[in-house]
Amino acid sequence: MKTLVLVEHDNASVKDATLATVTAAAAIGDVDLLVAGSNARGAAEEAAKIAGTGKVLLADDAAYEHQLAENVAPLVVGLMADYDAFVAPATTTGKNIAPRVAALLDVMQISDIMSVEGDRTFTRPIYAGNAIATVQSSDDKLVLTVRGTAFDKAEAEGGSATIEEVSGKGDSGLSQFVSQELAESERPELTSAGIIVSGGRALKDAETFEQYITPLADKLGAGIGASRAAVDAGYVPNDYQVGQTGKIVAPDVYFAIGISGAIQHLAGMKDSKTIIAINKDEDAPIFQVADIGLVGDLFKILPELTEKL
């Protein structure tokens, strides 16, 4: 089977989410990569180094700069004549584009795959991860999105794919990019961080969240996350949210601080290698999944912990 993987990138470089997607695609068949962007040769050259890939298709056009789904989907559909499967990371970019591609191909997409069980058979989470479905497709072509934490990352170096320029219709005229507000941070990105310190509603407000969570994260070189309750209460921006409807993470160590452990949140972090929970309620559900727990007042524990580490 021939697969086409959508590369997640910012025109200059490839984002990590691409690597796990390549691993998933390689379990189905041969892998080619698509870089749709503007002045994106840098990203294409980086993509060409990913181990285990055939070639990189580079669609370089101002219309693809922000990867608007209205423009990228027809491009992909045009390329799919030569492929059996379109595979995208289950990031906000992939989730935006893939279903548009699927509908244009008249294919029922399989979202968020966690494993490849056969040629056309995959597992995926349903009901916020409370159940795992095994799903088989009867469509001629496959359209898949891949849960990044469920697959190992392909090696970012070692490949030497050729870069081939392709083109599509360009601007659909339907939508326009206006602006973006991206969080500027020295911190590791949540989906690739080795350590994550997450805070919940118990942090009280934005100021105390910053005052108590940030020093610990700084000390550990960790990414900062939050529960939905903390995001909804405005302590931190939406891109901090870990959970079924936010980001799915699986770091080596996950600190859940003042997070009770709603199903929604657990679905986003329960694949972490080690979970450490600090909560004043000893019956909080988070302790049922935590490897190490400490019951107590986080406003006393955190400063002491940060100091002693």
Add this chain to the structure above:
Amino acid sequence: MKILVPVKRVIDYNVKPRVKADGSGVDLANVKMSMNPFDEIAVEEAIRLKEAGKAEEIVAVSIGPAKAQETLRTALAMGADRAILVETDDEVEPLAVAKILKAIAAEEQPGLIMLGKQAIDDDSNQTGQMLAALMERPQGTFANTVEVDGDSVTVKREVDGGLETVKLTMPAIVTTDLRLNEPRYASLPNIMKAKKKPLDTKTSADYGVDTARRLTTTNVSEPPVRQAGEKVADVDALVAKIKALGIA
């Protein structure tokens, strides 16, 4: 302008789903069902646009069993003007749902179609994008803020790195994220009034859409259970454990 709001009847978000022992699915017998929370946000946003004078009529649509009428009545009680139920006992996949919605949109000619970014049962996150593709219209997915201005709609989207703003030419499809608004509760008088609002019942055949499934679910199982670890007594013990992990 007319706004079309597709809503789905799903397991209530407070209920913990139980997987059936035979692996055939999730047990929905005698389980509380409600409107998909993301769709509730879509209904609320449509009502706010109407209240702000940007829309004249809100039409709620549901594709599902006869009981999805209750979900539509909830939308009507919140403030939708009329409803369409496309009745089916089959589990209709997002692609077929999008095809039915496209046919309804062709009849209703809405300026905006607002729906949840995903349903909390199958978590597919596909219907809005598929509908936009089939209609060859723009999509504003994962909306955090929606502003209608003349014949365009500006949508601030929640993306992995932060927020992105796009401007779409209407008719457009908008899918809602959690922070777009907080849906209102329907008041008792409005619940009573909703019973008298028009609700049409149709079938997928009325729209000429084949709803045969493309995907077969061969098994549904419980996710692997994570074992609880140990609780430590104090910060010193926690520090020792953390150091043992080799991260500090």
